[in-house]
Amino acid sequence: MAEVLLQPKGKIGIMIEAEVIRADTLAKKRGEEIERLLVWQGPVQLPLGDFFEVEVRGTGQAEETVVVIEGDVSRVKRIGQGMKTGKIEILGSAGMHLGAEMAGGSILVRGDAGSWAGMEMKGGLLQIMGNAGDHVGCSYRGSWRGMTGGQILIEGNAQSQLGSGLVGGQIVVAGNVESFCGIRQNGGLVLVKGNAVRGAGAEMTGGTLAVLGKIKHFSPGFVEAGREESPKLGDLQLEGKFARFSGDYAISKNPKGVLYCKEG
Amino acid sequence: MEAMLNLFVSTRGSGKMMKEFLLNTGSTIEEGRLAKGGSKLTEDYTQECAVCEMNPGDFQDLGSPQKVKITSRDGRYSVAAYAHPEESIQSGQVFMPRAIWSNVVVDPETFSTGSPLYKGSPVQIEPTKEDVLSAEELVLKLYVRS
């Protein structure tokens, strides 16, 4: 097993873009090599070593490489973007595009994650212990096909447009979501344990969305399609009485989206 | 964001009357005339734009104040404006011409769109004796660090 420790050196002014911080990119590199990798700050490229103290412990293949970021990197974007294997653990909060287009391996953030976390994710596990911004596990702007596989777990709350255009995979939010969660969803599964503000499942044509709390503005294009006791959604077993709706009839005459709302 | 869509919350803490409203900002023809005419730093502009229009019922509930203090959702910024009762506005909402006064309290969150909540920002409103500042005074007070 190999451990790469990255210790932020101080406050970061203009945000940096560091898609080089990937377990599979940093694997099998020496400390000096890692320090020389380039990140973007505005229009200039600077060595990673300008922003982080780097320490490498042990050796190992990419799969057994763990990158530990020992502090707050909320002004560092694109960490773990496109990662295929290995593990990243962030002890603080992370900036935008965390684990976007990730295909394998795992990322754990102890703090919050910025917007666009897990955008168009294909596989692997993204776990956010704090809150997440907008567009978690969503599609690229203008596209209707978002995340296709893998798993996103959020312990806190998420903002708007979570899981937009979801095709496959699974997103579970322990807290609340804001608006348009599961918009344009056409496959996969979203489970929100808390409340949703509005637009839950809006423009949905397929897949499953379940909300255990309250939805403030219920999407008008959902039609009641029955009741279920403790439904099983994929490998997730829900407890209690649920109303099942199909929709969204605002987007199509024949939508196949399913929305479960917990009763009582 | 939960609190965002709560239309009307009345708190009567510390003997003070404070209410939550949804702020709608927009153009008015006189604001347009003065702004396009380069008169943003004039008294006319202040009289036209440092204004908070509200439903007559809400206006009365606040004690028919001459001036009100409007505070942003996060409590970080506030601004004083002249209160005007206005029939066309529904209870729980207020309207301010789009200008520096209203924008002080507009929510800067853009929901990843680049455009802030010029319409529908939650604000707190209470009667005030504070002076209504001119655009120039407001910039010096709120934005320019000496």
Added chain:
Amino acid sequence: MAFKNIICPVCGASCDDIQVELRGSKIVTKNACKMGNAKFWEIFSPHRIREPLLKESGSFCTALWDEAVDRAAMILVKAKRPLIFMGSETSCEAMQVGLHLAEFLGAIADSNSTVCHGPTAMGIQEAGRVGATAGQSKSRSDLVVYWGSNPLESMPRHMSRYGVYPRGYWTRRGRFDRTVITVDPRKSITARNSDLHIQLKPNTDYELLSALLTLLHGKKPHPSVEKVTGVSISEMEEMLERMLGCNFGAIYVGLGIASSFGKHRNAEAALNLVKELNNHTKFVIGALRGHCNVAGFNQIASYLYGYPFGLDFARGYPRYNPGEYTAVDVLREQDVDAALIVSADLVSHFPAACARYLAELPVACIDIAPCPTTMISQVVLPGVIDAMECDGTFYRLDDVPVYFQPFTGSPFSFTDSNEDTMKQIFQKVKEMKR
């Protein structure tokens, strides 16, 4: 001297029928509305900025032009990540220089169109748009919907020139041949002049649009929508019936759609509704663009760089991601460290957190009159008034380009137009970078 067919450079209507008479240092205009008039008077106004200004230890002193251009360029060259903000009340030609300058510097380029109809543009990217020119709508539309817009106050001549009153080929009786519906939480003056006013609760446009679409798809909307929007399903049905019954419907969306909670999703739903209505009758949709040439930046940026606003050139190629590279967001997140602002008053029109950070930065601006943004700038360059003092191109609210010619010249010896000023700054930047 009298001039005819002058273009008004104030709002998105780009009225092209203004008559101007210059009598010494007085100006008399015909046909322009109140707002338009006010700007024509600016030519001789006493508060016009007539000299370059530099801030020295907190207060402004007049400066030589070259010195001021130098300082503006220096601000940009020294910055790690500058913001080039092109306001809308200037020509496409000036905007083009601004965009190229941003590309050269690896900067962020943005404009008023972002905080105006940016979300509408994003909605169009999601859903596509069925549109028409203003002339089409004038000749054909027998039903007009002002959704979240109040043209009588924001585009005063829209109703009389394009929307409601004009007599077109198929609308010979003008107003009598048209049904007007207004959707607005306020009983605005436009709403009072409409045949039907749908007074929805603020921040519920998406639900109303979604319910209309559901009705169109033959289903009854979920009953909670009545409480959410404050509009009964029977009112929605009445509205829909009128819309389906027309021959040519035109929807004009305003900031009630683009700025309220829901943003581009509201616009997307409105565009979907129009697409769907076209299965039954002819319907078009367009944005009521408050500022003159606010459409121009979207057009120019799209054809030059592929994206309509909020462009980031940090990597040498354009990138677009509203919320990440847009002016309000980069200021709120303190992710730029200098700004060049052309013909726009960001300090007045941006939320406090953004205005306050901007006031801490080195800022150069080009403007015609003192305003909060000139107050916080280090360099103020006098602006030239497009369509009055120089020629150029605007895009009208319906994305039709309008070439304008001036009736007088630039009052300055050092610059002919804002385009010229921008080119001079760009030239200096290139020299300094060499």
